[in-house]
Amino acid sequence: MQTNLYALVPLVAPLLLYGLAIMLLFKWKKPAKLLIETIGWLGIFISLTCAFVVYFLGSSQSMLLGSSGLGFAIRMDPLSITMLIMIALLGFIVLKYSLNYLDGDDRQNIFIARLATTIASVELLVIAGNIAQLFIFWVITSICLHYLLIFYKNRPQAVAAARKKFIVARIGDFSFLAACIILYLQFNTGNLELIFEKASAISNLNTALTSATILLVIAAVLKSAQFPTHGWLIEVVETPTPVSALLHAGLLNAGPFLMVRMAFLMNMSEPASLLLIFIGGFTAMIASVVFLTQPTVKIALGYSSVAHMGFMLLICGFGVYTAAILHLVAHSFYKAHAFLSSGSVIDTVKAKRVKLPSRKGSIGRIITSIMIAIVIYGLFSWIWGIKPDEEFALMATGAIIVMGLSQIIAPALDSSGGIKGIMKSAYLAFMVALAFFSLEKGAHYLLHSQIPTHYEPTMVIKMAVLSILILFALVVLLQLMAPNLKKGSFTYNLGIHIRNGLYANVIFDRLIGALKKDKFKWANLTVEEEQTEEQRSSEIKLSMESQR
Structure with a gap:
């Protein structure tokens, strides 16, 4: 990973939020709506800019501010920037919502200051390039949350x-x-x-x-x-x-x-x-x-x-x-x-x-629902070229998806709702499977440099995975069979x-x-x-x- 000065760019987003918190605590009695929204939009713009930089120039890291291998450093890679974009978007939405939610509250400026501090600390956590920084902001986010939780002590x-x-x-x-x-x-x-x-x-x-x-x-x-x-x-x-x-x-x-x-x-x-x-x-x-x-x-x-x-x-x-x-x-x-x-x-x-249609409790229809879910999953596995013998972990994750698909299909197939409801549930299950496989492939393409390239679970882990899957399957089956119990x-x-x-x-x-x-x-x-x-x-x- 290269060391570059532009890796400090993500730092601007949390610094703006810290600055907002300081102004709210020591200068303004009432939050300035325009300023808060501007800082939110700037945070989103900075995170998206960093995403383009990482995509075209690759991952990078800032110089270490510290000694003996411990200190403060900013890490720009697909994982950290993905998290930064998500936090910037959510932070902007939550801050904007808070302007109306606590409007008229005497301590609104204190609340938004604490909120901004928390968001900034989470951003510094995800872009940390050093374990010292990772730990410090891990603790700071917890403390910030603590003061948000007890905002109303009564x-x-x-x-x-x-x-x-x-x-x-x-x-x-x-x-x-x-x-x-x-x-x-x-x-x-x-x-x-x-x-x-x-x-x-x-x-x-x-x-x-x-x-x-x-x-x-x-x-x-x-x-x-x-x-x-x-x-x-x-x-x-x-x-x-x-x-x-x-x-x-x-x-x-x-x-x-x-x-x-x-x-x-x-x-x-x-x-x-x-x-x-x-x-x-x-x-x-x-x-x-x-x-x-x-x-x-x-x-x-x-x-x-x-x-x-x-x-x-x-x-x-x-x-x-x-x-x-x-x-x-x-x-x-x-x-x-x-x-x-x-x-x-x-x-x-x-x-x-x-009013939902009543369930019939037909064992045949429930089994048919499970089989349809397996067929949908198998179809997409084949389309995306997933090999069960080589990608055990992904297939195990997919098995949980199959259980979820059966929960979508069974209530419609095993009811008096008619063919229209069955078609809608089948379409929904199809789209869920399509979204999972497509987005998983996309996520793998974006994040492959930040995760191990190959993972072959041991026999002990495989047995543990199978035991969890069996437990999940029993619970799902009990839920599907609930009308007959x-x-x-x-x-x-x-x-x-x-x-x-x-x-x-x-x-x-x-x-x-x-x-x-x-x-x-x-x-x-x-x-x-x-x-x-x-x-x-x-x-x-x-x-x-x-x-x-």
């Missing part, structure tokens, strides 16, 4: 969520720090490019490097709210909607991003891959099932995010890193839109009741447990005392009671009487 549920997040994040930070120390001692440099080059030249990781990869997995798992430490993410619906949008669409992605960034190391560690497969797979399965039982829009979206993060980490464990980044980008835009439009969705549902006390009780997330969040609350009011004073996490007008007026009267 909301007990938001504060309780922040308490859990604070503990989980600190454990993740220590894990990441330990991994960075091991990597530096083993490679004698903090430069990511040199670490990747030296790692690629090693045939097998030693004990220290294997430990580092496991610590990186722990950091990623805790950052992305994986089971059973996911409860804080479900409760942050108490925070302002722009925070939820930025969190679910941006900050949670730090876990999968770290796994893809460190792919040259993760690819060689069997224990780390197994951890990703089992933790990510189990979380994706549990959260997706719980998601289907939630009656509240934002809580359902929270469980959806947990499931998506688990799926991304799962396919990182498979070694299909391009599919993970593809999923990451798609999920970010979808989830930002879902949160920012959640109020409108509720109004639409209330105004327009849609007898409804008794067992299914009723199981439904209650699932709806409450198997009570993992309750257990975590009790374990750390998250609901105790005065336990977290040291972390600035106490609930401030909001006084009513009557309380304030009575206090004024009492003070006046005492003065008399």
